Amino acid sequence: MSIPAGNMLGAYLRDRRTRLDPAAFGFTGGRRRTPGLRREEVAQRANISPTWYTWLEQGRGGAPSADVLNRIAEGLMLTEPEREHLFMIGLGHPPEMHFKPTEGVSPRLQRVLDAFEVGPAIIKNALWDVVAWNRAAAALLTDYGKLPPAERNILRLIFSNARIRAAQQDWHAMARFVVGAFRADAARAGAVAEIGQFVEEMSALSPEFKEMWLANDVHAYGEGTKRLHHSELGVLDMEFSAFSVDGRPDLGMIVYHPVSSGDAERIREYVGSRPTSS
Numbered sequence: 406m407s408i409p410a411g412n413m414l415g416a417y418l419r420d421r422r423t424r425l426d427p428a429a430f431g432f433t434g435g436r437r438r439t440p441g442l443r444r445e446e447v448a449q450r451a452n453i454s455p456t457w458y459t460w461l462e463q464g465r466g467g468a469p470s471a472d473v474l475n476r477i478a479e480g481l482m483l484t485e486p487e488r489e490h491l492f493m494i495g496l497g498h499p500p501e502m503h504f505k506p507t508e509g510v511s512p513r514l515q516r517v518l519d520a521f522e523v524g525p526a527i528i529k530n531a532l533w534d535v536v537a538w539n540r541a542a543a544a545l546l547t548d549y550g551k552l553p554p555a556e557r558n559i560l561r562l563i564f565s566n567a568r569i570r571a572a573q574q575d576w577h578a579m580a581r582f583v584v585g586a587f588r589a590d591a592a593r594a595g596a597v598a599e600i601g602q603f604v605e606e607m608s609a610l611s612p613e614f615k616e617m618w619l620a621n622d623v624h625a626y627g628e629g630t631k632r633l634h635h636s637e638l639g640v641l642d643m644e645f646s647a648f649s650v651d652g653r654p655d656l657g658m659i660v661y662h663p664v665s666s667g668d669a670e671r672i673r674e675y676v677g678s679r680p681t682s683s
Contacts (some may be wrong), residue, residue: 412462412463412464413494414461414462414464414469414491414494414495415461415462415463415464417490417491417494418447418458418461418462418477418481418491419462421481421483421487422441422442422443422444422446422447422481423439423440423441423442424440424441425441425442425481425482426441427441427442427443427446430442430446430450432446444458444459444462445458447477447480447481448480450479450480450481451473451476451477451479451480451481452476452480453473453476453477457473458477461473461477468495468496469495469496471492471496471500471501474488474491474492474495474496474500475488475500477491478491485652486652488500509536509537510528510536510537510656514528514537514650515537517658518537518538518539518542518658519539519540521539521541521660521662522541522673522676523541523662523663523669523672523673523676524539524541524660524661524662524663525538525539525541525542525544525545525546525643525660525661526538526539526541526542526658526659526660526661527539527542527546527549527658527659528650528656528657528658529559529656529657529658529659530594530655530656530657531590531591531593531594531599531655532558532591532599532600532603533558533559533560533587533590533591534554534557534558534559535547535549535557535558535559536557536656538550540676540679540681541661541672541676542661543679544672544675544676544679545633545635545638545641545661545672545676546661547562547566547569559583559587560583560584560587560607560614561607561610563579563580563583564580564607564610564611564613564614565610565611568636571634572633572634572635572636573633573634574631574632574633574634579631580613580614580617581617581620581622582624584614584617584618584620584622585617585622585623585624586624586625586626588618588621588622588623589623589624589625590626590657591603593654594654594655604618626647626657626659627646627647628644628645628646628647629644629645630642630643630644630645630664631643631644631645631661637675638668638671638672638675641663641668641672642663642664642665642668643661643662643663643664644661644662644663644664645659645660645661645662646659646660647659648660
């Protein structure tokens with residue numbers, strides 16, 4: 406039976422299985438009329454009924470469950486973007502995210518950060534651990550390279566570092582906003598278990614964090630303005646924008662940029678005068 410027009414899921418499944426080499430999966434013997442795996446072989450690898458898999462390709466039997474799609478994705482050796490596409494055409498939404506700790510970024514992504522000469526730029530994960538930064542961020546925000554990895558967390562620094570607290574124009578408003586944005590980020594990345602442990606630690610560390618967390622506010626970081634009080638440069642008015650990293654839902658990039666050309670030039674000279682971190 407052919408795949409009916411409009412059955413995007415069936416067409417995609419058939420295309421993916423015909424690209425696979427049966428011998429690579431231990432399926433040998435017998436003459437094959439078409440390339441790739443047979444339907445029953447995909448069903449075997451996905452541990453689902455051959456009839457059910459056939460119905461999916463034929464556009465019958467209704468929408469599959471997320472569990473079935475995950476099994477098929479594993480059986481077809483789909484990449485993460487391919488798996489996400491499978492969910493979008495099969496269920497109309499991306500798969501549930503599961504948080505994976507991140508220790509660093511690719512050299513290419515680091516070069517993107519380094520391209521911002523006067524704009525502090527950082528990459529954070531879903532728990533708001535800073536995993537990458539540029540020279541301007543080290544000079545104007547925090548020199549993360551001088552901190553142990555466990556201490557490179559934005560929330561820990563905001564609620565426990567007196568220098569960072571003093572640098573904020575309105576610390577309470579900023580902290581409340583950040584807690585709400587963190588709540589949204591961590592939930593979106595599927596870091597439910599990690600959130601619980603982290604919130605317990607932060608609540609014990611800071612009664613102010615505990616109060617703000619219990620308020621259950623949710624914010625989107627998006628973009629806005631921020632006034633920094635730098636110990637050497639004085640008051641700096643900065644714009645900021647937040648970006649997602651394509652293909653890495655656990656990572657987000659925040660870029661700051663000075664509002665005035667005068668501040669930009671002062672920052673350029675200051676950053677350029679500082680020694681390059683090893």
